[in-house]
Amino acid sequence: MTTDSRATPFDDPTAEEAAQAVGVEVRPVAGHIGAEIGGVDLAAGLDDARVAVIRAALLRWKVVFFRGQRLDHAGHVAFARRFGEPVVLRGRGSASPADFPEIETTADRLELGGRFGMEHEEWLRRRRHTLLRGWHCDHGARVDPPAATILRAETVPPYGGDTTWSNLAAAYAGLSAPVREFVAGLRAEHRLGVGYQPRPGDDAYVRHLLDHQVASVHPLVRVHPETGERVLYVNGYYVEQITDLSRAESRAILDMLLEEATRPEYTVRFRWEPGSVAFWDNRATIHLAPSDNAHLGFPRTMHRVMLTGDIPVGADGRPSAPVTGTEPGRW
Ligand SMILES: [Fe+2]
16 A cells, blocks of 8 residues: 555655654644644753754644643743744733733633623624634734744633634635636735624724724735745635625625635644643634633633734735734834
């Protein structure tokens, strides 16, 4: 029986040998996306060879998972720095550690919703009222969205609370040739707060959105700056309208593209444990935060570091453009 070379964790045999040489195991967990990486202790620091293996696995599998790690905040930031420049946010959730401005901590029920005069759950429901709206890349309305996100689990519920990612390069490749060609020339406006369902009467979150508008025009098909792959650059959370199309045309085409982008075969779902780390390519994936755990009442505490990213460039060679509230490199 012959083994197809694609059955190995990497398409490139040199990358495979490099991983073996340093004892790093890359185990894909789904057909198009996601690999668990074993044989590395992230807290011990990484040499260049291990960094190269992890980077290759990330580019190939779009999200990589590590289990049983014992990273603290300093170790988390140090790990992130091996792969890029951590983002320092001006505003962070109240549970974030004061001494580590690169880390944003999300602790359920302590989050943003409370600031806007409603329970966090209601706020989430108003933001993610349809199945596809929850799918997003991090800070996708910026003109230069983060290149990657590294999320570390501290406390997780005993069940529920999984995160799901989808591979947008696979989604693009899966479109028919005429549709690939059609969408490659299009651009879309991405805007924070699109589709938020306001509360009746005065809604503090609507006022907040109006005071803090963030919007950019991104290509609908982005060329990945490292792999050269074409990426179907859509998400349910930020994309407002395909430029130059009518509202009706845009809605129908976006719905179709989003449905393609979130086909189960392009996704992977991760069951968190304390000490789990997920590291994803925010340029080639969208993800869905869990919505099946809030009602259970179990605590869930996660720490996030993002890496700064480039301005996307379309298949037509044109870069994204800011519309409002976003400047390259300014957070
Ligand atoms: Fe996210």
